Amino acid sequence: MDLAKRIGLFGGGAICFALYYVTDVWGGRFETVSYGILCVVLVLVLATVLVFGDRQNAFGSGWLGRPLVFVRPVIFLSVLCLYAVLQDLIGYALATALALAGLLYLMKVRSPRILIALSGSLAVTSYLLFVELMGVPLPGGPFAF
């Protein structure tokens, strides 16, 4: 557990990706493999220095021992993921209004009038800006807007 805390999430993720990268390119041509392998070596060398060097420079800052601190940010991100999925199902404008209402509630905006006014007006503004003004074909969904 101590090693996991020292490596941390970013370090662990980078090392895992580096190992995947090596397995993906192995056996390929020199130019395909070599640059990536050099980067992988660099990542692993720096990881070793960080993990086994001075404890103060370890990867993780120990926040894995305090998981509650990132509950709200993860919920925020989950709402955004749901928002991305909903866009294709119910269309950009409606999905945006719902997502904004949810996010504002999560950010401790509790007044129903402010929630509805803000989420509605921002959804309409972003729709007009991106779809009408810029012509970006945002997902329409079954309601075609």
Added chain:
Amino acid sequence: MDLSLQAIAVIAAAVPFIAAGVLLGVFSGALPGFGGSNTLIILLPLTLYMEVNAALLLVVGLFVGVRFGGAIPAILINVPGTASGAATAVEGYPLYKQGHANFALGVALLASVLGTLFSGFIALAAAPIIADIALKFAASEIFALTIFSIAMVGQIAGDDLVKGWFAGAAGLLIGSVGVDPMWGIERGTLGFVELYDGIPVIPALVGLYAISEVMMIAEKASTVSAEAPRYRNLSGGERSAEILRGCAYVIRRPIDIIRSMSIGSFIGALPGAGANIASFLSYQQAVTFSRNHEDRGQFTKGNPRGIIASEAADNACASGALVPMMTLGIPGSASTAVMLVLMTLHGLSVGPSLFTENATTAYAILGALPVAACLLLVIGFASIFVTSRLVLVPINVLAPAIAVFGLAGAFAARYLLFDVFLALIFGLIGYVMRKEGFPPQAMLIGLILASSVESSFFIGLREGFGSPLIFVQRPISLGIWMMLIASTLYIAYWKRRQAAQQKAERTE
């Protein structure tokens, strides 16, 4: 001469866009926590649909306006709108509490204008010279320079040198995802066809900056709003007179202004050394060069010289950072990275060839800086009267808007929902990086420069007939490696000394 006239014509036609950019910049800078990078990221897809010169000069105006905008909440509510405004808050907020808010804003305004003017003229003079030298660069120099830039960003942007380098190396690694440039063989794509062209920069930018920042805001979500700034009961005319008194104070301090602008311009040219470093260094120098004991004692109690130092350096740095980006294709910060992406998406080849293939546009961008500075004087003056309410907009209301607009921008790049999910993944990566002390700027710069690093690496090897010694044989590339080693040793020594000083202060 012809070129100058063409550039002037471009600037003259785009003055409304420059003014719009300055106004937008001042307003977005005045929103605490919003920041210039977020505004640029949100505006980026909008500018894709504009004519190229108008889009670029709008962004230049934004660059200039946001620095002064960040000073407004710093002075009025002690919450800087940009990271570099923290030094302004140290002196500006005490002045507000003493009832001299308008005076402080006047000082900040003229210091910002002069800082931008100075660095604009320096950029106009220096950029063509640097571009001319850079045209003679071979692959080994380009390789050395890109590695130097990534290493510098990693060293300076983060608190820990090795963590910064690790983030840069991770950026280089993920920047190689996609088909390799030599043989067209896909690598590291996890089977996704959408990644065959590599990791797209806009979703990465939106994720690493906008989404990770709103996640940080969500973590600290608070219902406490700032206290409304209260001015003395002054009429509009009296407020204007106070602001002008502040401007006059700046004119009476030419040495402070010149020193601060010089520090800012120099720091701006260094990759990774952002405006916050420039403003704090300049502030520190202003304290060091105090005229007498009484003047030194006034620092942190409302000394306007501190505002001059901070704001002039901040603006000079932000404008100065455009030079290495345009001449060498090296973005030193998120803001210049956005500018580089914008120029690339509009079909401009960023780097030394910009000054030969698109010279009119290049000179128009640099020439727009002094124009934006002059417009800032007028727009900034007027905006002081309206932005005092803007500083009260709570950041927990802005955060969802930033997220939604940012994701729409990520979609608008390639019209793929995949890019929205990619932005969210990078958002999570950026959030984790910030929590664990890794600078996201280093990863972003590594990602952007990865293709240059790889292509210059292989071209250099071929020029050297397979020998890696080619990268240290040419004098310019050897000089760059020497600079990298020297700066690494100096920064490591300086950080170690700082840590020892802080430890000694704590034990006392």
